[in-house]
Amino acid sequence: MLKNFWYACEFSSVVTHQPTQIVMLNQRFVLYRDSQGQVVALKDQCPHRGAALSLGWVEGDCIRCPYHGWKFQSDGRCIEIPANAPETPIPKKAIAETYPVKESQGFIWLFYGDLPEAERHPLPTFPAYLFSDMHAAYNDEIEHANYARLMEVNIDFAHVVAIHRKSFGQRVPMNKQIRYQVQEDDWSGVAKFSYDSLGSSKTILNFLLGGRPEFTTTLTYYLPNITLAEIHVGGKGRGAIKIGILVAYLPIDEKHRGVNAFSIATS
Numbered sequence: 001m002l003k004n005f006w007y008a009c010e011f012s013s014v015v016t017h018q019p020t021q022i023v024m025l026n027q028r029f030v031l032y033r034d035s036q037g038q039v040v041a042l043k044d045q046c047p048h049r050g051a052a053l054s055l056g057w058v059e060g061d062c063i064r065c066p067y068h069g070w071k072f073q074s075d076g077r078c079i080e081i082p083a084n085a086p087e088t089p090i091p092k093k094a095i096a097e098t099y100p101v102k103e104s105q106g107f108i109w110l111f112y113g114d115l116p117e118a119e120r121h122p123l124p125t126f127p128a129y130l131f132s133d134m135h136a137a138y139n140d141e142i143e144h145a146n147y148a149r150l151m152e153v154n155i156d157f158a159h160v161v162a163i164h165r166k167s168f169g170q171r172v173p174m175n176k177q178i179r180y181q182v183q184e185d186d187w188s189g190v191a192k193f194s195y196d197s198l199g200s201s202k203t204i205l206n207f208l209l210g211g212r213p214e215f216t217t218t219l220t221y222y223l224p225n226i227t228l229a230e231i232h233v234g235g236k237g238r239g240a241i242k243i244g245i246l247v248a249y250l251p252i253d254e255k256h257r258g259v260n261a262f263s264i265a266t267s
């Protein structure tokens, strides 16, 4: 699992003024929105006796621990210990660990690492159509697999003719060669390829699209935990179909991953 990256760790719409626990990278984090709607990310462990802050509650810009009621600011500093007299100084160690956090393109992004702000990589920019002319379908699930294996599957088209031969891969000829055109930059990679037929001219889809539709597929990965599969069927003509599947994989630990996905289709 990779350090010093921005991780898309939750849907924006899920994070509210109620604390939300995120389990990722063998750690527990808590997210909440302050009174201005800004998202705050803290380690989900109170520095007093280790209670989960996510079981506590938000008061204005602060979160209060559910155990002894210590109150923490968004910068992690404790500003109130109910059992102490008001004039008692707050111990210097009474500070919860905080994490840089951003909100963009439907996700909450948490930076896990120790790089200073100026050296952190930029967030990816997804194609605008994913958020405008398409319909988003959100999905949360947990699977027993390393997250990197699942990412690999979504950018590997060559497996479709074999493992999916009884479902959506049945119309792709077994001997169909795939020639990727690959472009990479420091934080992402794109592979494109196209083919001109589903193999049989008698399929319903071929019929609806006027026979031998052209497929263009673009598979993109964005480090550290996102893939995007874009499939255009039928060129630019009437009846063309455009499908985009954007998936953010949550690396819970070495053996489990959660998936926060939006799958989108239309046009």
Ligand code: FES
Residues within 6 Å of the ligand: 046, 047, 048, 049, 050, 051, 065, 066, 067, 068, 069, 070
């Ligand atoms: S464990 Fe959080 S206040 Fe005591």
